[in-house]
Amino acid sequence: xxxxxxxxxxxxxHAAHGAxxxxxxxxxxxxxxxxxxxxxxxxxxSRAGLFDTSHMAVITVSGRSAxxxxxxxxxxxxxACLGPGRAPIAAGRCVYGVFLDIRGHxxxxxxxxxxxxxxxxxxxxxxxxxxxxxxxxANRQGEDPAITDLTxxxxxxxxxxxxxxRILRGLLQDPEAVLPGMGxxxxxxxxxxxxxxxAPVTLLDGTSVLxxxxxYTGEFGFELYMxxxxxxxxxxxxxxxxxxxDLIPCGLAARDSLRAGAGLPLSHQDIGHWPxxxxxxxxxxxxxxxxxxxxxxxxxxxxxxxxREHRYTLPFAGFDPRKINACEDSxxxxxxxxxxxxxxxxxxxxxxxRAEGDIISIATAEAAGKKDFAPRGLSCGFVRVEMSxxxxxxxxxxxxxxxxxxxxxxxxxxxxxxxxAMARML
Amino acid sequence: MKEINELNLPDGLRYTRDHEWxxxxxxxxxxxxxxxxxxxxxxxxxxxxxxxxxxxxxGEEFGTLExxxxxxETYLPLTGEIIEINEALADAPELVNKDPYENWIVxxxxxxxxxxxxxxTVDEYLDLLNG
Numbered sequence: 001x002x003x004x005x006x007x008x009x010x011x012x013x014h015a016a017h018g019a020x021x022x023x024x025x026x027x028x029x030x031x032x033x034x035x036x037x038x039x040x041x042x043x044x045x046s047r048a049g050l051f052d053t054s055h056m057a058v059i060t061v062s063g064r065s066a067x068x069x070x071x072x073x074x075x076x077x078x079x080a081c082l083g084p085g086r087a088p089i090a091a092g093r094c095v096y097g098v099f100l101d102i103r104g105h106x107x108x109x110x111x112x113x114x115x116x117x118x119x120x121x122x123x124x125x126x127x128x129x130x131x132x133x134x135x136x137x138a139n140r141q142g143e144d145p146a147i148t149d150l151t152x153x154x155x156x157x158x159x160x161x162x163x164x165x166r167i168l169r170g171l172l173q174d175p176e177a178v179l180p181g182m183g184x185x186x187x188x189x190x191x192x193x194x195x196x197x198x199a200p201v202t203l204l205d206g207t208s209v210l211x212x213x214x215x216y217t218g219e220f221g222f223e224l225y226m227x228x229x230x231x232x233x234x235x236x237x238x239x240x241x242x243x244x245x246d247l248i249p250c251g252l253a254a255r256d257s258l259r260a261g262a263g264l265p266l267s268h269q270d271i272g273h274w275p276x277x278x279x280x281x282x283x284x285x286x287x288x289x290x291x292x293x294x295x296x297x298x299x300x301x302x303x304x305x306x307x308r309e310h311r312y313t314l315p316f317a318g319f320d321p322r323k324i325n326a327c328e329d330s331x332x333x334x335x336x337x338x339x340x341x342x343x344x345x346x347x348x349x350x351x352x353x354r355a356e357g358d359i360i361s362i363a364t365a366e367a368a369g370k371k372d373f374a375p376r377g378l379s380c381g382f383v384r385v386e387m388s389x390x391x392x393x394x395x396x397x398x399x400x401x402x403x404x405x406x407x408x409x410x411x412x413x414x415x416x417x418x419x420x421a422m423a424r425m426l
Numbered sequence: 427m428k429e430i431n432e433l434n435l436p437d438g439l440r441y442t443r444d445h446e447w448x449x450x451x452x453x454x455x456x457x458x459x460x461x462x463x464x465x466x467x468x469x470x471x472x473x474x475x476x477x478x479x480x481x482x483x484x485g486e487e488f489g490t491l492e493x494x495x496x497x498x499e500t501y502l503p504l505t506g507e508i509i510e511i512n513e514a515l516a517d518a519p520e521l522v523n524k525d526p527y528e529n530w531i532v533x534x535x536x537x538x539x540x541x542x543x544x545x546x547t548v549d550e551y552l553d554l555l556n557g
Contacts, residue, residue, distance in 0.1 A: 020427040020468060031468065036523070037494040038469040253468060253494050321472040325497050348471050348494055376517075377471050402474070402490065402497075 008054040009155060009231045019251060025126035027055040030251035038350045038377075040254035044219050045351050045363055045417075048161030049250035050238055053216075053223070054231060057129030058154040058191075059122040061136060065143030066120050073099055073139050074112055074122075075276070077286035077296045086289070089114045091198065094185050094212060097284045099124075099132055100300025104275040104307060108132055109267045109284070111214060113187060116197035121210075121225075123156075125267045139299065154191050155231035159238060160221030160258075162417055163245040165425045168211070168222060170241045171234075173202045178211060179426060184419045187212035191225040207234055213422075216255060218262020220417040220425055260381050261349030261413035263315050269326075270313065270344045270382045277304055278388070279313035311341065312388050316395065316406040317359060318379035321348045324397040324404055332383045333396045335405075341385030343397055350377035352413050363415035379404065380412045427465060430555050434461040436527055440503065440545035442485075443554060447527070448503040448545065456530035457503060459491065462555055464526045467493040473515040473522065473531065480508045484541050488532065491522070504541045506534035 006027045014021065019030035030052065032040060043049045061070060071078055076097035080086040089095055094113040098106050108128045113121040124132045129151030136147050159168060169175040178188050178201050189201025193208030201209050210225040226234060239247060256266070265271045265281055276285070285304070288295040293305065324330045326343040334340050352361045353375035355368060365373030383395065391410045396403050417425075439447040445463035448455050464470065472492040482488045482502040489500045510533035515521060521529040546554060 018427065020466070031495070036469040038471070038520070041494075257494055321492060322474070323492055323497050348492070350469075350471060350494065399497075401487075 006055070006152070008052055009228050010052045010054065010235055013232060013235065014052065017249065019249075022252070024252055025055065027126055029055060030249070031253045032251040033249050035248050037251065037253035037257065040248060040250035041257050041350045042362065043246065043248050044161040044217050044250065044254065044258055045361065046162070047246045048159060048163040048167055048221070048242060049217075049248055049254065050235070050242070051158040051160065051250050051255055052231075052235070053158050054155040054228065055126035056156055057124050057126065057132070057149065057151040058156070058225065059124065059129055059133050059136070060119065060148045060150065061122060061145050062119045062148075063143075063145035064118055065140075066118055066145040069136060069140060069143060069145050070112060070120055070122075071296055071298065072141070073136055073299055074110070075100060075285050075298060075300070076112070077294070078112070078114070080286070080295050091116055092186055092188060094187055094214065096185075098271065098276055099135060100276055100298070100304075102299060102303060104277070104300040104303030105273045106267065106271040106276050107135060109265065109271060113212070115190065119197065128267075153228055154225055155228040156223055156225050157231065157235055157238070158215050158217075158221060158223045159242075159247070160215045160217040160219050160250075161247075162220050162425060163242070163247065164221040165422065167238065167242040167245050167247055169426065171203050171237060173204055179422060182213050182422050184213055187214075192227055203234065203237075205233065205237065209234075215418065216264060217258035218264065218413060218416040218418050219258065220420050257347045257349055260345050260347045261352065262416055262418070263412055265382070266345060274311075275304060275307045275309045276300070277307050277309050278311065280315055311384050311386055313344065313382055313384045314389055315382055315409045315412055316380060317349075317352075317409045317412045318404060318406040319354060321350075321377040321379060322402075322404050323348060323379040324399050324402060326381065330397065330399040332385055333398060335394060335396065337396070340387065340395070341383055343381065343383055345381035346379055346397065347381055348377040349380050349413050351375055352378050354378065359409075359412065359414060361413050361415050363417070379406065380409075428461070430552070433465070433555070434527070435548050435551060437548050439527075439548065440542055441548065441551035442501065442503045442545060444501045446501060446503050448542075449530075450536070450539070450542070453535065454509060454533055455504060455506070455536050456533050458530040459500065459522065459526050460551070461526050464523050467491060467498060469494050470519045470522045473519045475511040475515070476508050476532065478508050478511060482506065482508075484544075500531065502532075502534065503545055504534065504536040505538055506536040509533050509535050
């Protein structure tokens with residue numbers, strides 16, 4: 001598909017509503033709408049934003065051997081992945097992990113949903129449906145699970161922000177059966193209304209949806225999967241229903257700045273064709289109880305255990321909004337100016353600022369005694385450097401002309417709402 | 427995104443191929459970025475300025491504009507000395523988005539006004555945008 005520009009079914013809507021468009025992973029996608037990326041970023045922290053994410057790819061894996069195939073290919077142990085007790089995944093739950101090649105390099109990251117005992121949904125990045133479906137097919141071992149790449153057939157939109165549940169409630173036929181008690185990384189419903197074995201979730205207009213309490217912003221919200229033909233009407237209905245809550249459409253720029261501030265990786269940029277070690281996302285692996293080995297064998301596991309990789313991927317935040325573009329012509333130095341690595345992501349989280357050195361966000365300002373906090377934003381992202389650095393240590397990002405001092409962090413944006421109990425959000 | 431015919435491109439300014447504008451005011455000139463540039467950049471979150479007294483050649487980088495997505499260099503349309511920077515942009519860089527002509531970035535003393543001939547008129551700039 002290289003060279004071919006793809007469009008989501010909402011493309012005409014985006015263009016008609018004044019979006020600035022750009023190509024991302026071969027899809028022509030909205031970067032921001034007339035409100036601007038800053039207003040969109042802030043809306044997701046204080047109210048809600050709606051994202052067209054139907055460029056992402058859905059694959060289903062079904063049949064009696066579906067689970068064993070995923071166990072071989074996916075980094076998370078589906079038999080021991082939920083909570084501190086390491087319970088097996090169950091119908092209605094989903095987990096984040098990665099697909100590795102035999103060298104332990106990342107092919108893509110994914111969320112795997114268990115729909116029924118024999119049916120799993122795998123959600124990967126834009127343009128990766130074919131690649132991951134082929135990877136799964138190539139790793140069958142005398143089993144015959146059905147692997148179906150539903151790229152451009154299943155649509156997805158994400159409603160993210162503290163008002164998301166209150167907006168969604170108004171669109172559901174039976175909100176009381178869906179929302180109360182719904183935990184982080186759980187889901188209900190199915191996207192085509194046909195699948196047996198899972199209770200359907202239906203919107204007032206009859207659309208079958210899979211409602212997943214997940215997202216890519218670090219904030220409370222949902223990803224909604226549905227038949228591609230239902231995307232435009234549901235998008236418009238949601239925006240209409242969300243008007244009273246100041247719901248606004250949001251583009252990829254806000255999505256990127258929100259996820260960076262939340263410490264989430266972008267596949268093929270922050271993780272990719274290098275070993276999946278020494279990074280902030282190792283929870284995606286099937287660690288055993290001691291955290292020294294793995295609780296199952298999977299593709300790439302042995303390479304990771306043998307890995308001699310000496311480079312570390314670390315989150316950082318700056319002291320003001322200034323950035324250095326992450327590109328081939330920029331690099332990272334220590335405070336003495338010695339080159340130590342490269343910049344993977346560098347963006348501005350516009351909801352945060354420094355108060356006496358500490359980072360506060362518009363969500364935590366009042367508690368920090370800064371009621372009139374008007375953030376100018378802080379640069380943030382990820383670097384890959386040749387040594388382990390502790391949180392609080394400073395490094396310099398440079399393009400050879402400009403030099404920006406940033407701080408290694410464990411967390412970037414404080415007060416994120418993604419894990420907040422549903423009862424507080426309804 | 428603004429359509430070309432929705433852009434505010436005042437007459438009487440000279441434009442560069444890098445989307446700056448310059449307006450001569452007596453023996454000084456003010457410099458900013460065009461409506462097209464601010465629309466393409468999106469929300470501007472930081473404006474990096476030169477120092478008063480700095481001198482630049484025509485086309486030389488004199489600062490940067492940071493949008494949410496990226497850092498973009500700004501180039502001086504005319505050889506000259508920086509005689510004032512727009513201090514208001516330090517606390518409110520979004521002013522450039524609100525009105526990119528009212529909110530100039532630097533004031534300069536041009537060294538050679540004949541350089542104006544190498545800059546684009548509004549019609550030539552429109553031709554450039556229309557590709």
